[in-house]
Amino acid sequence: MSTSKIGIAIAAPSGRPPDNDALQRGVQRLEQQGFLVHNYYDDGKKFQRFGGTDAWRLAQLNAAAADPAVQIVMAVRGSYGMSRLLPMIDFGKMADSGKLFVGYSDFTAFQMPLFKQTGRTSFGGPMMCDDFTRDEPVAYTINQFWDCLRGPVHTVRGAVADGGADNPVVDVSGKLWGGNLAMMVSLLGTPYFQALDGGICFIEDISEHPYRVERMVLQLFYAGALAGQRALVLGDFSGYKLNPMDNGYDFDAMLAYLRATLPIPVLTGLPFGHIKDRATLPYGGVAHLVSDQRGFDLTIGDYTTL
Numbered sequence: 382m383s384t385s386k387i388g389i390a391i392a393a394p395s396g397r398p399p400d401n402d403a404l405q406r407g408v409q410r411l412e413q414q415g416f417l418v419h420n421y422y423d424d425g426k427k428f429q430r431f432g433g434t435d436a437w438r439l440a441q442l443n444a445a446a447a448d449p450a451v452q453i454v455m456a457v458r459g460s461y462g463m464s465r466l467l468p469m470i471d472f473g474k475m476a477d478s479g480k481l482f483v484g485y486s487d488f489t490a491f492q493m494p495l496f497k498q499t500g501r502t503s504f505g506g507p508m509m510c511d512d513f514t515r516d517e518p519v520a521y522t523i524n525q526f527w528d529c530l531r532g533p534v535h536t537v538r539g540a541v542a543d544g545g546a547d548n549p550v551v552d553v554s555g556k557l558w559g560g561n562l563a564m565m566v567s568l569l570g571t572p573y574f575q576a577l578d579g580g581i582c583f584i585e586d587i588s589e590h591p592y593r594v595e596r597m598v599l600q601l602f603y604a605g606a607l608a609g610q611r612a613l614v615l616g617d618f619s620g621y622k623l624n625p626m627d628n629g630y631d632f633d634a635m636l637a638y639l640r641a642t643l644p645i646p647v648l649t650g651l652p653f654g655h656i657k658d659r660a661t662l663p664y665g666g667v668a669h670l671v672s673d674q675r676g677f678d679l680t681i682g683d684y685t686t687l
Contacts, residue, residue, distance in 0.1 A: 387687070388417040389453045390445035390480070391509055393432025395487040396460025398422070398510045404457065407514035421445050422457055431462045439466050446478040452687060453530070458510040459486025459561075467494060467573055476501035481530060481685065484508050486587075486655065489560030493568060496558070496665045497575035502684040504529065505560055505583075505653065506661035521658045529661040532686030537660040539614070539650035540676040546633055547674035549646040553611035557668040557681055559583035566597045569604050576606040581668045581679075585616030585654030591635035594618055598639060612646045612670055613639075614679070617654030648672055651679070 389411060391404075398404040401424040411418050421441040426433045433441065445454045467490065475482070476499035482491065483504045492503045506526050512518065529535040541548055556577040559565065562584040568574040576582070586594065601607050615636075623631055640647045648670075652660045666684035670677060 386417070387453065388419060388448070388451040389455055390419045390448055390451040391422055391455055391457060392438075392441035392445045393422045393457035394438045394442045394466060394491065395432065395456065395462035396430060396458050397424075397427040397432040398457050398514075400510075400514070403511075403514040404509060407509050410513060410518075417450060419445070419448055419451055430460065432457055435465050435469070438462060439469050442466070442470065443474075446475050446480055451480060454480045454482045456484030456488050456508045458508050459484065459488060461487055463487050463490040464567065470494075472498040475499070481687065483526075485585075485653075485659075486561050487564060489564040490568060490573070492560060492664045493558070493565070493575060494573035496577075497573065500665070502663050502665040504661055504663055507659065512659075519657045519659075521652075525659070525661045529663060530687045532682075532684065534680060534682045535661070535663065535666075536681075537652065537662070537679045538676065539648070539652060539679065541650045541674070545649060546636060548648045548650065548672050548677065549640075550674065551612055551646045551648070551670060551672050551677075553581065553646075554667065554669045555580040555611040557581050557583065557662060557666050557679075558664055559614075560585070560664070562586040562594065562597050563589065566600055569600065569606065574606075576608075576610070577665070579609055579611060581611050581614060581670055582607065583614045583616060583651055583653060583662065585651075586618055587655035588620035589618065590621045590623075591618075591632045592630065594632075595635045595638065598643075602643060607643060607645060610645050612648060613643065614651045614670070614677075615647065615649045616651040617656045620655070648677060650676060
């Protein structure tokens with residue numbers, strides 16, 4: 382893929398980078414690969430844990446969307462902060478910009494209302510920190526990203542972890558939606574939440590004990606967000622600690638409960654979340670999910686590409 386005319390804008394609508402020098406090295410790496418990088422983050426304007434005040438973070442996002450030399454707008458990182466901006470974001474303007482917006486984690490709070498209000502696809506995919514700033518970028522993550530943006534069809538292979546419970550066998554289609562579970566639940570009951578009818582929902586999170594994952598999934602279920610879904614596909618849920626009080630209640634026990642309780646198939650093995658080897662997923666693309674007991678293929682089309 383030729384990179385000489387691809388403009389990438391970098392903005393920090395959520396958290397600030399933990400290492401600004403590493404961010405600059407990531408920018409230089411992209412420039413050396415032939416991309417035109419427009420960095421709207423200013424470390425001198427960082428504020429508390431954020432990539433700037435609310436007004437400055439919104440200004441970064443607006444400037445990136447308005448830049449005619451940019452095709453891709455990539456978040457610096459997740460963490461927290463997008464929720465503060467939601468009432469101030471003009472999602473119609475974001476969609477009309479024609480930009481491809483990319484991020485995950487806290488960026489879920491941008492993707493859901495963008496699609497709800499405009500039908501515009503965005504991408505659950507890499508961010509500058511740490512995907513482009515680490516000493517050795519992960520080939521799978523980077524290849525998935527460019528393969529997805531190039532399109533017109535993108536495929537992700539998922540596999541059940543060694544020793545994990547078998548997946549149900551399914552062959553279903555629907556619009557792909559989801560993201561970070563905590564962010565999705567934070568939007569429930571607000572004007573920014575939308576479950577896609579007859580969709581395939583994917584979720585991930587970090588440092589959430591299995592009981593909290595269960596509680597959030599049940600909240601989605603009780604709120605009706607999972608009604609009519611074709612499948613629920615779990616990405617990575619790591620970084621938590623079990624304790625003696627769990628008394629055998631672990632991720633597998635939680636998964637068994639969800640499978641017995643939810644009226645839809647629940648699959649595991651999606652390579653998505655707070656992990657180094659991460660797939661890219663077009664939010665709002667039309668997906669076809671075909672599984673056997675130990676893995677699945679998720680094929681997505683009908684989404685905006687470069």
